Structure formats: structure tokens, C-alpha cells
Amino acid sequence: MTALKSLTPSAARVCDHAVEHFAEHGYDGSSLNEIAALAGMRKASLYAHFANKDALFTSAFERALAAETAYVESGFRQEACGGEAPGHWHPLHLAERYAGSANLRFVLRTAFLPPASIRGVVTGGFEAYLEQIRQGFCQALRERHAWARNDGNKLELYGDAYLGIIDSLHVELLYANPAVFARRAASLLKILDDSLHMAGR
Numbered sequence: 001m002t003a004l005k006s007l008t009p010s011a012a013r014v015c016d017h018a019v020e021h022f023a024e025h026g027y028d029g030s031s032l033n034e035i036a037a038l039a040g041m042r043k044a045s046l047y048a049h050f051a052n053k054d055a056l057f058t059s060a061f062e063r064a065l066a067a068e069t070a071y072v073e074s075g076f077r078q079e080a081c082g083g084e085a086p087g088h089w090h091p092l093h094l095a096e097r098y099a100g101s102a103n104l105r106f107v108l109r110t111a112f113l114p115p116a117s118i119r120g121v122v123t124g125g126f127e128a129y130l131e132q133i134r135q136g137f138c139q140a141l142r143e144r145h146a147w148a149r150n151d152g153n154k155l156e157l158y159g160d161a162y163l164g165i166i167d168s169l170h171v172e173l174l175y176a177n178p179a180v181f182a183r184r185a186a187s188l189l190k191i192l193d194d195s196l197h198m199a200g201r
Helices: 009-025 032-038 053-082 089-100 102-112 116-144 146-150 152-175 178-199
Strands: none
Touching (some): 032 053, 053 102, 053 116, 089 102, 089 152, 089 178, 102 152, 146 152, 152 178
């Protein structure tokens, strides 16, 4: 992921409020007037920081992605320190994170329904975020399993399968109730564990 552009404190404040607003209303339902008011400024002042809605949306999306990428990396570090099975920490904390993080709600809503005018930015950014998840999982496998250090093809296969699990859970976050999400997450992780156990034989 590319480095974030440096923002003035006022522009960063606008972005923080924009993330919350876009997470709730999406691109089409959002209002620059409301975002400016939330940030404690007039709409004209907002334009001193961002040329238009697309520019603000893009900046807010990139900042939300950076926050969620850092969260994912922290999760894999915690998983390694806590001795959890590879790939478990992120799915087991995903529903809680979704409920508490406007960043994640914004990222997922935008990834599933990207504005046409900035679809390439959204798609590229989200793919980079998913790649960080895949790399984190693959690294966890290398640290725990000798086969993962010796068989790159099998490692890549499991990395892609893990992303399939995460993608499925992202959909559940958007459309299912918490009980359904928890049941499906547990089932997918059980299948993953069984498969990883057999991979080492």
C-alpha cells in the first residue's frame, strides 16, 4: 500500500468525520454540508482541503484502509504471541471490530459498492488490504509448520483459501446476524484446522 499523504490537522479532522459519515450513508447518500458541519467548519472551508467529493472520499478511504491494515498486522502479532492457531485471531475478532470500527464498516461498504468514479482506487486499495491478510496468514503458517517453509505451492494454495474464508465472513458481516456469523466463522475455522492438520502428514 502506498504511503498516506500528509494532511493538515484540519484536513485530518474532516477525514475522521467523513469516515463515520460515509460508513453510515455511503457515497451517494452522503452530504459534504453535513461532513463540514461535523468537522466544525463551513462547506467552503472544506473545499480548501479537498477539491471535491471524490477527493475527500478517496482520502478518507485510504486512511480507513491504513487503519484496518495496521489492525490486521497487530492481530497476527497477537496471534503469534498468544499461541492461537494460525489465522484464527482475525476471524474471531472480526465481528467485534466491525461493530466498533467505522473504518472497517466504511472499507467493506465501499469495497462491495464502489463509486464508479473512483472504482479503480477502491478496488486497488482493497486488494492490497486483502493481500496483507493473506501474507500475514502465510507468515503464520511458516512460523508454525515445516511444510509451509518447504512447499511454496501448498502455502500459496492455503493463503488463497484463507482469503476465501475472510471474503465469505466479510459478506456475513454485511448481511447476516451475529449468531449466524459466529456459527459460520466457527465452521470455517474448523474446516481450516482439519485441513492444516492433514497438510502436515
